[in-house]
Amino acid sequence: MKQHMPFSYGKIFAIGSGFFALMLIWTFYNAYMPLILGDYIESRAIRGAIMGLDNLLAVLLIPIIGAWSDKVDTKLGNRLPFLVVGMPIAALFFILIPYGAAVTLWVLLVVDIIFLLAMTIYRAPVIALMPDHTPPDKRSTANGIINFMGGIGALVALFGLSTLYGIDRSYPFIIAGLLLFLAFMLLYFVVDRRPPYVDSSKEDLEEVKATQSFFHGLGKLKKPEFRGHLFILIAIFIYFIGYAGLEAQFTVYAVEYLNMEESTAGFTLGFFSLAFVIFAIPAGLLGSKLGKAPTMLIGLVLLPIIFVSIPFLPSISTVAPSINQVLLLQIVLFIGGIAWSFINVQAYPLVSDLGGKNKIGYFTGLYYLFSMASSIVAPGMLGLLMDIFSHPSLFYGASVTFLIAFYFLRKGSLIVRQQHNNNSFSA
Structure with a gap:
């Protein structure tokens, strides 16, 4: 009842x-x-x-x-x-x-x-x-x-x-x-x-399943039949390092390197999130048309190009940037948010589909485990790059994570697709 x-x-x-x-x-x-x-x-x-x-x-x-x-x-x-x-x-x-x-x-x-x-x-x-x-x-x-x-x-x-x-x-x-x-x-x-x-x-x-996945099922990823699945999860772990690190350190870059007002720095970062909210549904529709992994790969190529361009935008690091310079950075971050929607909207559905209906919970837990674990090391890792190589290395380091993730996601999705085709042929 x-x-x-x-x-x-x-x-x-x-x-x-x-x-x-x-x-x-x-x-x-x-x-x-x-x-x-x-x-x-x-x-x-x-x-x-x-x-x-x-x-x-x-x-x-x-x-x-x-x-x-x-x-x-x-x-x-x-x-x-x-x-x-x-x-x-x-x-x-x-x-x-x-x-x-x-x-x-x-x-x-x-x-x-x-x-x-x-x-x-x-x-x-x-x-x-x-x-x-x-x-x-x-x-x-x-x-x-x-x-x-x-x-x-x-x-x-x-x-x-x-x-x-x-x-x-x-x-x-x-x-x-x-x-x-x-x-x-x-x-x-x-x-x-x-x-x-x-x-x-x-x-x-979903989030509660992370522990169960870790203690009861993480060892399964070592098996040959889960090699492609492991590569996809590694890709998610790596690109979340770039995203989470940038989210935590962007205001530091804007305030300490560009001499922005602290309030303007956070406001500027908002354009990245705004684009993600606006384009989340269109990105989902694109993923339905092109496929989840191909759409993510497009985003993993576009986002590094956008991030690498940010340190080269016209700016004055010795005095406060002008309104036009801030606006240009906001526009570039908005475009970056669109690329991020291509990646993040597809990620969880892609992972949850890996094991079929019988293993949705297992792979859901793994998704949250890998994505949350990367956020532990990300702010400190990219912060260390900023300490050693100066503030712009924030964007270079984040870009590298997306490119490495591109390699693992492409390789992993190809392996999974080949296994699926072999299973279909055998059936």
Whole structure:
């Protein structure tokens, strides 16, 4: 009887508010935390290593907490207890980040670590709310809504909060923290304590499967029949190093090398995200027409060309760049966001298709494992290149990762296609 409850778009949008706040916080944090750390730490590599901490916590703890939230049973249900603990604490300590930064580095780091732990506590449970409240046949639609709201959150962070940052450093942290708390209040009063589809959602929660893939199935990739699959996953790991590193270090490049205002740097990065949101659906349609791997390969060729051109754009690194110079950089980043949509929109569907219907969960877990693991090392790795070879090496290093990924993706997709053809012939 419970399984036949009507599907509520209102609840999905309410749940989407949690993902909106999540992406709002993470996007702003990734753009501006390296600049705040720069008040105390000159090395881009060390700042990048600190930025990788959230991804390390994600890989280690999110699958455990997600699995825990599957099993726990309280008066508030199984997901809400994690939201009750994580979201208010994360909101409070996010607000405290600029105030901690005004005291000492150690106070800032303590505030930052508590904030990261709180975010990790609620991340998997809040994502799990969508399948808990959605029948399996509606989950693609609901996931589109959730990801759309997450994309809006990222745009609000880079365009709206960046503007506030230029007025007062504390303002965007206060606003974002309050929005996170409001999202918590909405979720607390809207979501079901005993959602109707919780049993079927346990098998579909994507990020939680990363641990299961690591401990129970990673060894399978060593087998010859999985060689092509492994190459594709390696490609994803490598190009995410370029993407995540650029996301974390771009504002450092813009502020320290181009002498941009900090608020303008984040606003400029927003054009990359804006293009991705606008072209996500067209990129998906292109992937349906040309194929997922060929579309990704096009993006992996275009993006390095775009990135390598950025250090050669007309700019003046001794004084603040002019409006026209900033506009040109924004246009180039917008074009880069289009190329990124060719890559990222296809990646998860490509990986989830590798094992057929019976192994979607297994390869979903591997996708999240490889993509999140790369984000641990990416900010520090590209930051080290900036320390050794100067700031423009950020774009050169990112470009190299995309070209290496091109090689592995092309080789892996050819092997998988050949295996599929052989199996079809045998059948």
